[in-house]
Amino acid sequence: MGDFYLTTxxxxxxxxxxxxxxxxxxxxxxxxxxxxxxxxxxxxxxxTRKLIAAKGKPVKGGGGNGGGGTTPEPDNLGVVNIAVYVHVVYSNSQQNISNAQIASQITVLNADFRKQNSDAGNTSSEFSGLAADSEISFSLAGTFRHSNSTSSWGTNNAVKSAYPPVTPATHLNIWVANIGGGILGYAQFPRGSSATDGVVCSPQYFGTTGYVSAPFNGGRTMTHEVGHYLNLRHIWGDGRCRQDDFVADTPSSDAPNYGCPSYPTVNCKSNDMTMNYMDYTDDTCMSMFSEGQKSRMRAIFAVGGSRASMLN
Structure with missing residues (x-):
């Protein structure tokens, strides 16, 4: 498979x-x-590729960008529910976000991952047939609040060291803490250290109400980061046209898109799927995961998969 984890x-x-x-x-x-x-x-x-290939059939037509070349058949997992622990780490009252703000984020995750988002109709007709209900849901299992004078935590997992994840094998741990540097969030991919497993999000980009900041006030930062947590790559594959995201039905691109791009936005001789949650567009201009991304996410819950323990 070559060097698929390249430097951005x-x-x-x-x-x-x-x-x-x-x-x-x-x-x-x-x-x-x-x-x-x-x-x-x-x-x-x-x-992941072996499982998808075993359950799929060859893609007919389409301009995929590699990554298995299959259209998977339905698996037998049913709806996968992920239990969530939220760690609110705050240095001031604004950062000590409300329970309502936390609940609003869980609502967005459920809507986006189940294709129940109210803006699903914004997906272009070219890609609307690929938009997927990932059959993954989320339920809040508990909230922990920690007052800490640290004003910004950076991306070296210091906040996780200060407040370790709780049962990460069975729960998605989210730290809502100010990262700083204009960074919205970051996630750990499957099979990283259990001591740092989970997602970190700055409070002003978490949820849809309370202490939120436009244009990232629609809860999509967490949708994006949880996508990484579930083994999705950025839609452009973190490289130029020949580097892909290992998903057959997402077109190649050479870099992220920002803001609200016009349609079509053409790169690598194809139209970008700019409305995909794994791009960098504004929250109001994101509206879909693809069927191929659904298959990739669900593969990690299969028997022997990297997050199969979350089903127990």
Missing amino acids: DDNQARGGANDKCHSMKVLNRQLKENPGLYKKMYDIEYA
């Missing part, structure tokens, strides 16, 4: 300074720090 090419990305998600940067740092992690990631990729 910020120098060639459109608007690379506006890197709102640091999941790939964090992953690349972890790969350098932990020599054994690459093999774990490789094994996940191998198992």
Whole structure:
């Protein structure tokens, strides 16, 4: 499969300074720090592609960008529910977000991952037939609140060291804490250290009510980051046209899109799926996961999968 965890090419990305998600940067740092992690990631990729290929059939037509080339048949997992722990880490009253703000984020996750989002109709006709109900839902299992004078936590997982994840094998842990540097959030991919497993999101980009900041006040930062947590890559594959996201039904692109791009936005000789949650567009201009992304996410819950323990 080659070197599929490449260093993000910020120098060639459109608007690379506006890197709102640091999941790939964090992953690349972890790969350098932990020599054994690459093999774990490789094994996940191998198992994911093998499972999808076994359940699928060849794609007929379409302009996919590699990554298995299959259209999976339905699996037998049913709706996968993920229990969520939220750790609110705050240095002032604004950052100590309300229970209502937390609930609004859980609502967005459920809507987006079940294709029940009110803006689903905004997906262009070219891609609307690929928009997927991932059959993944979320339920809040508990909230922990921690007052801490630290004004910004960065992306070195310090907030997780201060407040370790609770039963990460069976629960999605989310830290709502100010990251700083204009960074919205970052997630850990499957098979990383259990001590740092989960997602970090700055409070002003979490949920839809209370202490939120436009244009990222629609809860889509968490939809994006949870996508990473469930093994999705950025829609452009974190490289130029020849680097993909390992999903057959998402067109190739050479860099992220920002703001609310007009349709069509053409890169790599195809129309970008700019409304995909794994791009960098504004919250109001995101509206879909693809069927291929659904298959990729659900593969990690299969028997022996990297997050199969969450079903127990």
